[in-house]
Amino acid sequence: MNIIQNWGKYFLFLFSTIRNREPFRVYPSLILDEMVKIGTNSMVIVAIVSTFIGMVTCLQTADNLVSPLVPMSVIGTICRDMTLLELAPTFTCVVLAGKVGSNLAGEIGSMRITEQIDAIDVMGINSSSYLILPKIIAACIMIPALCILAAFLSLMGGYLIGEITGAISPTDFVAGIRNGFRPFNVFFALTKSFVFAFLISTISSYKGYFTLGGALEIGQASTKAVTNSVIGILIADLILAKIMI
Amino acid sequence: MIEIVNIKKAFGDREVLKGISGRFENGNNSLIIGASGTGKSVLLKCIVGLIQPDEGDVLFDGRSLFKSSVNEVKKIRREMGMLFQGSALFDSLSVFENVRFPLDMLMAEMSDGEKNDQVMHSLERVGLTPAAHKMPAEISGGMRKRVGIARAIVMNPKYLFCDEPNSGLDPMTSIKIDELISDITDEFNMTTIVVTHDMNSVMGIGEYVMFLHEGLKEWDGDSNSILHSKSQALREFVFASKIMEKLL
Ligand SMILES: Nc1ncnc2c1ncn2[C@@H]1O[C@H](COP(=O)(O)OP(=O)(O)OP(=O)(O)O)[C@@H](O)[C@H]1O
């Protein structure tokens, strides 16, 4: 019963962000602000994580491919597919669930308990639309962009570590990346990151928006935002893999 | 004039408000008093529509807050100003921007210059022009309350609501805030409702007082007759303060 109630509340909450919106003119600057916040604040962590993941993927694949019958370029192909299909979108979004999700829940939760959200409501402004909608839109634009960055840096990491350690030559690596490339996989990766971005931003905002109590509850809301977003991402990952591939 | 009709509200099986009716006149400072936890804040939140009561209605000069269309409600909301218990200033905006916020959001037809004039006028009214460009974190609790008042009156509201305007302030500052609210009410002929448990405020600015006890309206009347009320609960509440004992 509780779970069903929660789902109902979540969907009503989503609906309330688009029903009785504020006039269009207020949104562009809010969305830009949020995009800057989400984008710039997460770029470094995404860059570090994806580069290292790319390097490790390349080294481990190379280590496992010892047969002289398999061309070296296969390492590049495997790195490309793993990165595009799973590592760049899913791994990046799990990291971002921790960064962006806890941030959103904390910010909105503290606005709730200090009555700032009530203050907005009393003015006759739709607080969920004013506060949450720009965050959802900004996340759905910026997180896929960060995933593209992650995919690029991850492959760059593989390329560089291959050359540095001599595990695979740059020519082989690039040849592998280009071999049998399916543009659909890029579309798939972007779709995934878009869905994950939506889940992270909506689940975290929802947890923050309905915080009750005090500072302790803000912390709990942040934690729940992160765990629930991660679970949401993994379930969505499975479903998308099933229906799209 | 604000009229509340048989407001009931329960949280789970805990009945907080058990049917409260009353009438708050124009140009009056009306006070809602009562012990901690009797539901004063809940009643105020029902009156402004932040909490949906289980039963009952609130009429703003005859217009219902709970039975009107969304646009009607927005119109009523534009005529309301509210000061929250913790001031509820937006942390990320400066004092000036906080006061300007309602104008930016709701007054598209106003020019920038007009908005700035209006904001400065409001800040001047609460005596905070010098702090206009500070951030909320940089000013004291009393100043935050005054910014809250400035933000509440910047739209020239007809109805003003204050939840414990002097909690956490020293007696001198409390009196100043009370007087500010009272003066503004007279100046703009507003309908003001103040929630408080401070007997100083009651005797100082209360023109109409409603006393809540155990979810019901136990007593109402003007502040002069409060000392002669027959209600046992009210007498206990009033004379809990040593100063009041000495007054008699
Ligand atoms: N959102 C809520 N959910 C559940 N119970 C609530 C909620 N808001 C208030 N209550 C309960 O309603 C009762 C009245 O609370 P309220 O905040 O109105 O008291 P108050 O009269 O304003 O007290 P104080 O003077 O301390 O501010 C309390 O027992 C409180 O626990």
Ligand SMILES: [Mg+2]
């Ligand atoms: Mg209260």
